[in-house]
Amino acid sequence: MRNHRIAAIPADGIGPEVIGAGCEVLEALAKADGGFSLDIEWFNWGSDYYRRHGEMMPADGVERVKGFDAIYFGSVGDTDIPDDITLWGLRLAICQGLDQYANVRPTRLLPGISGPLRPALGGAINWLIVRENSEGEYAGVGGRAHHGLPLEVGMDVAVFTRGGIERIARFACEAAMGRSRRKLTVVTKSNAQRHGMVMWDQVCREVIRDYPKLDVDWMLVDAMTTRMVLDPGSIDTVLATNLHADILSDLASALGGSLGIGATGNINPERDVPSMFEPIHGSAFDLVGQGAANPIGAFWTASLMLEHLGEIKAAENLMRAIESVTGRDDAVLPRDLGGQAGTASVTQAVIEQLRQIYLNTVDS
Numbered sequence: 001m002r003n004h005r006i007a008a009i010p011a012d013g014i015g016p017e018v019i020g021a022g023c024e025v026l027e028a029l030a031k032a033d034g035g036f037s038l039d040i041e042w043f044n045w046g047s048d049y050y051r052r053h054g055e056m057m058p059a060d061g062v063e064r065v066k067g068f069d070a071i072y073f074g075s076v077g078d079t080d081i082p083d084d085i086t087l088w089g090l091r092l093a094i095c096q097g098l099d100q101y102a103n104v105r106p107t108r109l110l111p112g113i114s115g116p117l118r119p120a121l122g123g124a125i126n127w128l129i130v131r132e133n134s135e136g137e138y139a140g141v142g143g144r145a146h147h148g149l150p151l152e153v154g155m156d157v158a159v160f161t162r163g164g165i166e167r168i169a170r171f172a173c174e175a176a177m178g179r180s181r182r183k184l185t186v187v188t189k190s191n192a193q194r195h196g197m198v199m200w201d202q203v204c205r206e207v208i209r210d211y212p213k214l215d216v217d218w219m220l221v222d223a224m225t226t227r228m229v230l231d232p233g234s235i236d237t238v239l240a241t242n243l244h245a246d247i248l249s250d251l252a253s254a255l256g257g258s259l260g261i262g263a264t265g266n267i268n269p270e271r272d273v274p275s276m277f278e279p280i281h282g283s284a285f286d287l288v289g290q291g292a293a294n295p296i297g298a299f300w301t302a303s304l305m306l307e308h309l310g311e312i313k314a315a316e317n318l319m320r321a322i323e324s325v326t327g328r329d330d331a332v333l334p335r336d337l338g339g340q341a342g343t344a345s346v347t348q349a350v351i352e353q354l355r356q357i358y359l360n361t362v363d364s
Contacts, residue, residue, distance in 0.1 A: 002036040004309050007068040007274070011046035011090060013283025014293040015074020021347040022072065022298035025318070026306075028351045032358040033314050041068070047078035047086055056089030062097035070305050071276035074298075077283040088140065091278075095133060096140075098273045100266035101164065102171045103131035105249040105280065106304070110296075111327025113257040113337055117232060124233035127252055128179065130172040131245030133266055135164045136196075138242040158243075160196040162203055169207040169239065171269055176214055176237035183215045184208075187224050187240035187248065200241065225251060253280060258336045260294030263301040265308060277305040291342040294334040296322060299350060321353035 008023060010016035023040055030038050043065070045057035056076075058064070065071055076091045077083060094100075108126045109115050117125065139159035146152045169186075176184040186204050190197040201218075208216055219227060221244045228235065228251060240248055253262035262280035279297030287293050299322050306315035325332055325346070332349040333339025341349075 001034075002311075004036060004038055004069045004311075005067070006038055006040045006305075007043055007065045007071045008040050009043045009045055009065075009071060009090075009094075010074035011076045011283070012048075012078050012086065013075050013285045014281075014287050015046070015076070015283060017288075017291075017293045017343055018279060018295045018298035019072060019074040021295035021343055022302045024347055025295075025299055025350055025354070026302050029306075029314055029318055029354055032354055033311075033317075036311055036314065040072075045090060046076060047081050050078075050081060050085070050089065056086060057093070061090075062094060065094070066098070066273055068274045069309060070274050072302070072305060073276050073278035075279070075281060075283040079285050092138070092140070094276055095266050098268055098276070099134060100268045100273075100275055101132065101134040102168060102267040102269055103133035103245065103264060104175070104267060104304075105129045105131065105245075105252065105262065105264045106300075107249070107252040107256045107262070109256055110261065111323050112331045112333070113261070113326055115255050115257040117229070117255055125252075125256060127232075127235050127238060128175060129238045129240065129245055129249045129252060130168065130175055131240060131249065132164065132168040132242050134242075135159045135161060136242035137244075138246075158193070158196050158241075160199050160241075162199070165200055165203040166207055167269075169204045170210075171267075172237060172239035173208060173211045173214060177211060179237060181215070181236040182213055183236035184217075185224070185235060185238045186216065186218050187221050187238060187244050188218060189221050189244070191220060197241075204239070221248070224248060228252065228255060249280065258294065259297075260334065260336045261296045261300060263297055263304055265301075265304045267308070275305075275308055277301045277308070291344060292335055293343050294336050295343050295346055296326070296334070296337075317354065317357050318350075320357055321350050324353045324357075325349045 010019040050056050076086050106128050137158040141159050142156040144154045190201045253259045259281045264280050266276040268275050279301050303315045303318040332341045
């Protein structure tokens with residue numbers, strides 16, 4: 001039997017609730033499948049850890065998770081701790097420490113969920129956004145000086161390297177080639193950002209020459225937001241920088257119905273260290289302890305993680321279960337999707353659907 005070691009880092013806010021639900025689903029799935037097992041180890045790092053120790057995770061935290069096959073991450077952020085401390089102290093520290101340079105975010109309209117575009121455009125949304133995840137506008141290069149004085153200055157420098165652009169462009173091209181439409185949209189802002197983004201365009205074009213079967217077009221990021229709303233069917237795979245893809249992928253999830261269903265993977269394509277998978281919603285402290293958090297994003301994330309681990313059939317079955325639960329006439333939906341179901345009810349509905357899928361597989 002194949003065994004996969006998973007580092008679960010639930011972190012802040014509703015993170016423990018949705019990652020707990022996700023682990024419950026994963027364990028039920030592994031039991032039903034019978035072909036693999038999961039060894040899940042929990043790491044209680046995050047803002048509560050920071051309050052006790054003055055850091056979001058131990059100094060050797062990245063080293064501790066290196067030996068795992070994947071990382072299952074919740075959410076980071078706290079109402080009482082500055083966001084730059086929580087984000088850079090945990091999530092980005094892991095992403096950059098493990099060189100998870102490719103962030104992938106799928107978006108599609110799940111059955112039974114009415115995104116704002118569904119009445120007019122039906123199921124036209126089926127996107128994969130590829131985000132450069134290690135440099136660009138979020139490189140962390142910059143600083144502040146002259147604190148408290150009239151000439152105080154704060155500076156963030158967007159860093160683009162040839163190697164960084166080449167590898168994410170190649171990853172996006174390969175991802176687009178693996179999809180049926182073989183269509184790639186490259187997002188830029190080189191009309192206004194005259195150095196780094198011009199280099200982005202140049203290097204992307206060089207890489208794209210190696211993929212003559214790809215249908216490639218280019219969009220300025222501001223025009224891309226309009227296209228996502230007005231012509232979603234024209235989009236398939238999208239490549240964008242760290243900042244641009246961060247914003248576009250949140251818009252994508254909203255157009256898909258809710259940030260609560262969004263899933264993402266922070267991928268190290270070389271696979272010599274673990275990749276990290278997380279729902280894209282925030283820590284949502286207004287929902288903590290109410291049992292009302294939407295776990296679907298965590299379930300979709302779990303499917304991405306299983307696919308990365310090579311458990312393709314299990315990943316497909318988990319998505320089938322999710323879609324069966326959201327699409328049936330008596331859909332069990334959380335509040336952000338127009339229903340009244342709590343976290344536990346949605347979790348149990350997905351688990352029960354998984355059991356039915358595997359039971360039907362055995363019977364057939």
